[in-house]
Amino acid sequence: MSIVKDREAAGAALSRRSLNRRSFLAASLAGGAVLTFDARIALAQATGAAGEPVLLTAFIRINADNSVTIGAKNPEIGQGVKTMLPMLIAEELDVAWNQVRIEQTDADDKRYGLQVAGGSTATPNNWLPMRQAGAAARAMLVAAAAKQWGVAPASLSTEAGKVIDKAGGRSMPYAALAREAAGMPVPDLATVPLKPADAFHIIGQPMQGVDTPKIVKGTPLFGIDTHLPGMLHAALVKCPAFGGTIARIDDAAVRGIPGVVAVVPVNSGLVPPGQQDAVAIVADSWWKASKAREKLVVAWDDAAQKQFSTAGYAKQAADALGAAPQADLFKAGDADKALAGATKTVTADYSYPFLAHATLEPQNCTALWTADGKLELWAPTQNPGAGRKEVAAMLGIAPEAMTIHMTRIGGGFGRRLMSDYMVLAAQVAKGVPGRPVKLLWDRTDDLRHDYYRPAGWHRFTAGLDAKGALIAFKDHFITFGADGKPIRAAEMSSTEFPAPVVPDAHLGATYLKTNLPTGWLRAPTSNAMAFVYQGFLDEVAEAAGIDLPELMRRTLGEPRELPTERKGLVFHTGRARSVIDAVCKAANWTGRTGPAKGAGDAVKGRGFGFYFSHRGYFAEVVDVTVSGGTSVKVDKIWMAGDIGSQVINPLNAEHQSQGAAIDGIAQALVWQPVVQEAGAVTADNFGDFPLLRIDAVPRDVAITWVKSDFPPTGLGEPALPPVIPAIANAIRAATGKRLRSLPLQLT
Amino acid sequence: MAISLTVNRKKRVVDADADKPLLWVLREDLNLPGTKFGCGAGLCGACTVLLDGNAVRSCQTPIADAAGKQITTIEDVASLPVGKKVVDAWVDLDVPQCGYCQAGQIMSATALLTQTPRPTAEDIEGGMSGNICRCATYLRIQKAIRKAAGVAA
Numbered sequence: 001m002s003i004v005k006d007r008e009a010a011g012a013a014l015s016r017r018s019l020n021r022r023s024f025l026a027a028s029l030a031g032g033a034v035l036t037f038d039a040r041i042a043l044a045q046a047t048g049a050a051g052e053p054v055l056l057t058a059f060i061r062i063n064a065d066n067s068v069t070i071g072a073k074n075p076e077i078g079q080g081v082k083t084m085l086p087m088l089i090a091e092e093l094d095v096a097w098n099q100v101r102i103e104q105t106d107a108d109d110k111r112y113g114l115q116v117a118g119g120s121t122a123t124p125n126n127w128l129p130m131r132q133a134g135a136a137a138r139a140m141l142v143a144a145a146a147k148q149w150g151v152a153p154a155s156l157s158t159e160a161g162k163v164i165d166k167a168g169g170r171s172m173p174y175a176a177l178a179r180e181a182a183g184m185p186v187p188d189l190a191t192v193p194l195k196p197a198d199a200f201h202i203i204g205q206p207m208q209g210v211d212t213p214k215i216v217k218g219t220p221l222f223g224i225d226t227h228l229p230g231m232l233h234a235a236l237v238k239c240p241a242f243g244g245t246i247a248r249i250d251d252a253a254v255r256g257i258p259g260v261v262a263v264v265p266v267n268s269g270l271v272p273p274g275q276q277d278a279v280a281i282v283a284d285s286w287w288k289a290s291k292a293r294e295k296l297v298v299a300w301d302d303a304a305q306k307q308f309s310t311a312g313y314a315k316q317a318a319d320a321l322g323a324a325p326q327a328d329l330f331k332a333g334d335a336d337k338a339l340a341g342a343t344k345t346v347t348a349d350y351s352y353p354f355l356a357h358a359t360l361e362p363q364n365c366t367a368l369w370t371a372d373g374k375l376e377l378w379a380p381t382q383n384p385g386a387g388r389k390e391v392a393a394m395l396g397i398a399p400e401a402m403t404i405h406m407t408r409i410g411g412g413f414g415r416r417l418m419s420d421y422m423v424l425a426a427q428v429a430k431g432v433p434g435r436p437v438k439l440l441w442d443r444t445d446d447l448r449h450d451y452y453r454p455a456g457w458h459r460f461t462a463g464l465d466a467k468g469a470l471i472a473f474k475d476h477f478i479t480f481g482a483d484g485k486p487i488r489a490a491e492m493s494s495t496e497f498p499a500p501v502v503p504d505a506h507l508g509a510t511y512l513k514t515n516l517p518t519g520w521l522r523a524p525t526s527n528a529m530a531f532v533y534q535g536f537l538d539e540v541a542e543a544a545g546i547d548l549p550e551l552m553r554r555t556l557g558e559p560r561e562l563p564t565e566r567k568g569l570v571f572h573t574g575r576a577r578s579v580i581d582a583v584c585k586a587a588n589w590t591g592r593t594g595p596a597k598g599a600g601d602a603v604k605g606r607g608f609g610f611y612f613s614h615r616g617y618f619a620e621v622v623d624v625t626v627s628g629g630t631s632v633k634v635d636k637i638w639m640a641g642d643i644g645s646q647v648i649n650p651l652n653a654e655h656q657s658q659g660a661a662i663d664g665i666a667q668a669l670v671w672q673p674v675v676q677e678a679g680a681v682t683a684d685n686f687g688d689f690p691l692l693r694i695d696a697v698p699r700d701v702a703i704t705w706v707k708s709d710f711p712p713t714g715l716g717e718p719a720l721p722p723v724i725p726a727i728a729n730a731i732r733a734a735t736g737k738r739l740r741s742l743p744l745q746l747t
Numbered sequence: 748m749a750i751s752l753t754v755n756r757k758k759r760v761v762d763a764d765a766d767k768p769l770l771w772v773l774r775e776d777l778n779l780p781g782t783k784f785g786c787g788a789g790l791c792g793a794c795t796v797l798l799d800g801n802a803v804r805s806c807q808t809p810i811a812d813a814a815g816k817q818i819t820t821i822e823d824v825a826s827l828p829v830g831k832k833v834v835d836a837w838v839d840l841d842v843p844q845c846g847y848c849q850a851g852q853i854m855s856a857t858a859l860l861t862q863t864p865r866p867t868a869e870d871i872e873g874g875m876s877g878n879i880c881r882c883a884t885y886l887r888i889q890k891a892i893r894k895a896a897g898v899a900a
């Protein structure tokens with residue numbers, strides 16, 4: 001593939017980023033001294049009893065039985081990072097995978113570097129540093145053996161947790177060298193030698209999830225399973241309308257219930273500012289606390305919030321679409337003039353609703369406020385660093401006065417990048433000092449008090465010349481904002497493809513007001529933009545008499561890098577083309593087809609979608625069957641993905657991409673809009689916010705990996721976005737109908 | 748009130764309100780947190796347990812209704828021959844992602860295979876449609892059930 005050749009410039013940009021990242025870690029590791037710090041711990045330990053485990057780097061503990069305990073530093077939400085990051089360390093440490101034990105670390109970014117589960121960043125951010133940590137520890141073990149044997153380190157090799165002196169015909173297990181190694185100088189991480197890819201024996205192998213054997217036994221692992229001696233339980237009564245405050249509480253009836261310990265007013269605090277008032281009922285059982293909510297009387301001050309509703313947004317959006325945009329996001333040439341001179345124009349409106357995250361484990365957090373004003377948290381958080389800051393600010397304590405234990409997490413999808421449940425739990429704990437308290441939301445709390453994926457509306461216009469080439473492009477995007485800027489997750493990139501490659505293009509935006517807090521939902525912004533852009537481009541392709549893969553090839557042009565809005569991130573048109581070609585080949589794509597007959601009244605159709613997000617390039621083809629005129633079933637999905645030179649754990653890579661694709665089906669066909677009335681969300685449970693069930697799953701999701709010569713990137717998100725337009729385009733092929741609004745519904 | 752029941756082959760007595768759901772008795776009173784809370788409304792299946800061999804939603808089962816009955820939860824499902832096959836297949840295929848729904852999935856799969864030892868794909872869809880997996884591990888759930896049943900994938 002030609003893209004291997006022209007990696008130079010892109011590679012330079014990428015490695016510049018990696019370098020920045022590396023210097024950050026180097027600062028926190030070598031300079032700020034995670035390695036030296038831990039080496040000192042190890043020395044102190046070395047004076048203790050022999051046979052005790054020895055720490056080498058912040059991540060590695062060599063045990064007396066020559067097993068190795070590796071710290072997994074990032075939050076595990078089901079994306080497989082608790083297995084993947086230790087694989088990187090174990091590879092370079094050169095141990096056998098069956099010697100490895102894995103432990104979740106606490107939250108401590110000074111010790112471990114950035115700890116976050118978001119943006120599919122774990123792979124690009126840790127591909128180098130984790131391997132360097134393993135390689136540094138290995139080098140220290142080799143140095144210890146060299147010293148003991150009086151030979152040069154370069155004459156020694158390692159294998160399966162042993163240092164080997166081939167010439168001398170001897171070897172020593174790491175456990176016998178660890179105490180000595182802990183006193184060796186920590187090598188320069190930037191230059192410590194790393195294995196070439198063809199020497200990998202762990203990276204690239206299918207590895208089972210580290211917690212799988214525990215999960216199938218029901219072992220307590222999740223935040224909700226936290227159990228501490230003397231623990232209390234808390235349930236919340238929240239202001240239904242976001243931003244409302246408590247006017248008056250009458251809790252006399254609640255306080256009379258046996259087992260109820262306290263009633264604590266709380267506020268989720270800083271993000272967004274002042275959101276949102278609630279009252280916590282603390283009892284000796286969550287069931288009791290939850291039931292006691294019926295007896296609590298709260299009057300809310302929420303008059304200012306009542307103006308916000310789904311119907312109101314729809315009307316404002318319709319009005320705004322007809323007016324000029326408030327802001328320009330991108331402008332090249334004169335789109336209006338070019339459209340006036342175009343041979344053919346295509347125009348269409350697209351939209352999508354607010355969505356909740358609906359993690360299956362409801363939001364929860366356990367907290368203990370001790371007598372000396374310290375706080376301990378057991379938190380299912382994707383973002384412990386942000387949580388620490390917000391809790392510290394809300395409670396007026398020092399960030400260091402807090403210990404954060406990270407639990408396994410029953411689904412993240414971006415919901416747990418926010419820290420409201422930590423802030424609330426901490427306040428409740430402060431209300432019952434000295435006793436641990438677990439705060440748990442019920443499903444209705446969870447659906448009504450989310451940070452929602454924002455709704456959006458687009459009016460597109462495209463112009464084609466006599467040869468069918470795309471010469472003009474316009475999008476007026478109606479989204480949510482404040483002070484002329486989009487609010488969280490409501491933005492659109494100024495380099496949204498194809499705008500930057502069309503001679504005359506204009507992307508504009510208008511911002512509506514909402515009181516709903518918004519947030520990142522798996523593949524944030526991309527999950528919506530892929531649908532509207534690839535859906536509309538399929539219409540443009542149709543007008544040009546070609547299919548979408550062909551329109552994409554022509555519009556992408558020669559393999560080259562296009563700058564993106566994000567500094568240091570480029571969009572490589574050659575990588576895009578390669579996945580488009582690969583998926584067309586795998587699915588035997590033969591161009592735009594009309595409906596094919598299925599059984600009975602059923603019709604079948606095929607659709608295509610491409611999207612670049614979170615550094616991953618994915619092209620997907622979907623087959624659908626439409627029965628009875630309205631019921632849509634996805635039969636099969638083919639995907640081709642380029643996430644760089646190496647798929648680290650192929651087993652988990654398959655899980656992630658298949659799961660993401662099915663998640664895309666849910667957004668396209670199953671999930672219903674989150675509806676707001678008088679400032680409050682109305683969704684009650686999975687009855688009116690239905691999730692996808694097993695009967696909606698296609699019989700196969702086939703994956704083709706396109707390897708390229710770029711550093712590996714993440715996989716939690718980029719496989720999701722293209723599915724949604726591919727389904728819409730397949731429905732068009734099957735029925736002749738264009739569905740331009742999510743969820744896709746034939747009536 | 749005091750209620751006697753048999754949980755995972757052991758006789759237990761709990762003192763709880765008659766309307767307290769079995770789910771919360773398991774989690775809070777019997778220290779068996781493997782059974783999960785997802786919706787509290789019978790809609791997600793995360794709380795599925797076996798009550799006298801039948802899959803029930805423990806969030807919808809008042810403890811009074813479980814009095815005198817045999818309850819099996821995820822913590823002991825592998826003591827049943829069918830449960831053991833299901834659990835082994837789950838491990839072999841590495842079914843879980845976040846893992847939160849999986850206790851309920853395994854309990855439902857065990858009930859399904861006990862009643863229908865050689866299920867078709869449609870039987871599996873029917874038997875498992877009460878269990879939501881937000882991570883969408885459904886393709887592997889299908890495969891694992893067939894594997895546990897010894898029928899071709």
Ligand code: FES
Binds near residue numbers: 791
């Ligand atoms: S928690 Fe019982 S069905 Fe959802």
Ligand code: FES
Binds near residue numbers: 843
């Ligand atoms: S594995 Fe996450 S909900 Fe099923």
